[in-house]
Amino acid sequence: xxxxxxxxxxxxxxxSTGQIIKAMDMVASTKLQRVRAQxxxxxxxxxxxxxxxxxxxxxxEAAAHVFYRERDVKNSLYIIFTSDHGLSGSYNANILAAALxxxxxxxxxxxxAVGYKGYEYLKKKGKNIIRSVIDVADAHVYYGSESxxxxxxxxxxxxEVEEVFIAYTHFETVLSYVPYVERILPVSAGVINKTxxxxxxxEPDLHTYIDHLIPLYLHMNVFRAxxxxxxxxxxxxxxxxxxxxxxxxxxxxELTRMYNRKRQxxxxxxxxxxVGSANFFE
Amino acid sequence: xxxQQNNFAHKRKINLQITTPRGVxxxxxxxxxxxxxxxxxxGVLAGHAPVSTVLGDGILRIFNNGVEKKLAVFGGIAxxxxxxxxxxxxxxxxPEEIDLERAERDAREAEAILLEQSEEVQVHSLRxxxxxxxxxxxxxxxxxxxxxxxxxxxxxxS
Numbered sequence: 470x471x472x473x474x475x476x477x478x479x480x481x482x483x484x485s486t487g488q489i490i491k492a493m494d495m496v497a498s499t500k501l502q503r504v505r506a507q508x509x510x511x512x513x514x515x516x517x518x519x520x521x522x523x524x525x526x527x528x529x530e531a532a533a534h535v536f537y538r539e540r541d542v543k544n545s546l547y548i549i550f551t552s553d554h555g556l557s558g559s560y561n562a563n564i565l566a567a568a569l570x571x572x573x574x575x576x577x578x579x580x581x582a583v584g585y586k587g588y589e590y591l592k593k594k595g596k597n598i599i600r601s602v603i604d605v606a607d608a609h610v611y612y613g614s615e616s617x618x619x620x621x622x623x624x625x626x627x628x629e630v631e632e633v634f635i636a637y638t639h640f641e642t643v644l645s646y647v648p649y650v651e652r653i654l655p656v657s658a659g660v661i662n663k664t665x666x667x668x669x670x671x672e673p674d675l676h677t678y679i680d681h682l683i684p685l686y687l688h689m690n691v692f693r694a695x696x697x698x699x700x701x702x703x704x705x706x707x708x709x710x711x712x713x714x715x716x717x718x719x720x721x722x723e724l725t726r727m728y729n730r731k732r733q734x735x736x737x738x739x740x741x742x743x744v745g746s747a748n749f750f751e
Numbered sequence: 752x753x754x755q756q757n758n759f760a761h762k763r764k765i766n767l768q769i770t771t772p773r774g775v776x777x778x779x780x781x782x783x784x785x786x787x788x789x790x791x792x793x794g795v796l797a798g799h800a801p802v803s804t805v806l807g808d809g810i811l812r813i814f815n816n817g818v819e820k821k822l823a824v825f826g827g828i829a830x831x832x833x834x835x836x837x838x839x840x841x842x843x844x845x846p847e848e849i850d851l852e853r854a855e856r857d858a859r860e861a862e863a864i865l866l867e868q869s870e871e872v873q874v875h876s877l878r879x880x881x882x883x884x885x886x887x888x889x890x891x892x893x894x895x896x897x898x899x900x901x902x903x904x905x906x907x908x909s
Contacts, residue, residue, distance in 0.1 A: 510774040514839055517770060521803075521830065611772070672804035673790045681789075681805040682828055685839070692772060 487717035494710035501703040546630040550698035551587030560705040567648035568636040614692040637694035638701040646701035763797035858884035
């Protein structure tokens with residue numbers, strides 16, 4: 470039987486955990502606001518650039534460019550976005566599962582792991598991690614993604630990898646985020662441009678144009694994937710902390726009830742004893 | 752410049768839209784736009800042929816109803832259509848957003864290091880930094896002298 474003191478201690482324990490949960494919930498929700506604003510900012514430029522880049526795939530001359538041409542694939546590069554910290558529910562498990570499933574299609578993979586959780590998991594799995602990006606401060610995400618984009622262009626052009634995939638969690642609403650694995654290099658023609666603009670010219674020439682366009686596009690792509698993942702992470706954490714907060718309150722309620730009942734039982738018993746012994750002496 | 756184009760294009764405006772990673776930054780009508788591309792300046796009036804071009808570091812000059820606006824735009828691409836110009840760039844700054852003191856300091860520092868013997872690798876990034884600072888300074892000064900219609904800028908980059 471648990472004593473009154475034990476129950477009291479447990480209540481204190483749960484409520485202090487509850488306070489930590491509440492604090493984390495608040496941190497996650499303010500962070501969510503911020504990263505969400507960042508995400509909303511980068512989405513328009515990303516989608517516009519994506520439209521331009523994929524539209525170009527329809528042009529014959531562009532299709533021969535190194536960023537568009539399909540090559541025999543020996544090595545595939547994966548950039549996998551996970552979080553640095555835990556307590557975000559199934560967020561990391563989902564994206565890692567999606568990435569692993571994709572790799573199992575007979576890929577010879579090289580991995581750039583972004584986020585500590587993914588790095589640790591993939592290392593344990595014995596995957597070929599060529600670079601890890603861990604603990605990026607929020608303010609450095611933009612420049613971090615620029616150098617990441619530069620790195621993958623280097624790897625791609627030097628022939629170390631023949632295709633590049635990006636695995637990130639797409640943020641839809643606060644309650645729904647979907648893991649995606651997308652191929653970003655070579656650029657595959659999206660929906661072949663229905664609105665084929667005839668006679669569009671490129672200055673100074675198409676090749677120079679693509680040489681400038683693709684790095685910008687990749688930078689925005691990586692930055693966006695970063696923001697999408699980050700937003701999903703914070704949303705996921707917030708939702709999970711909300712649930713944990715609710716659970717903590719339920720436990721406290723139950724324990725308090727138990728405590729009161731026990732206290733009452735004790736008082737009743739004492740009263741009975743007093744009355745009983747008083748009767749005995751009469 | 753403004754009078755010349757009024758003769759034939761006063762009814763036709765260009766819809767200019769500048770998109771940066773912070774969202775759609777600038778959306779306005781214009782009579783004429785002059786942008787700095789990697790191989791020189793390019794002026795655009797309404798009804799331009801469809802062209803896509805690569806932007807360099809420089810000043811984007813927007814003329815509307817005889818008023819000139821200047822923006823600092825660093826790199827990116829421009830998509831020109833018949834009646835619209837879409838610019839996608841990582842940095843586009845209005846004069847009021849530029850920290851003049853900082854730009855001047857950056858320019859001085861870059862210049863000072865460039866004058867000394869420096870590493871080959873650094874030179875490129877220093878040149879970029881210097882060029883961007885100078886563009887920022889010029890755009891920023893434009894804010895204070897907006898009433899002057901005379902255009903007496905010097906091309907510091909050549």
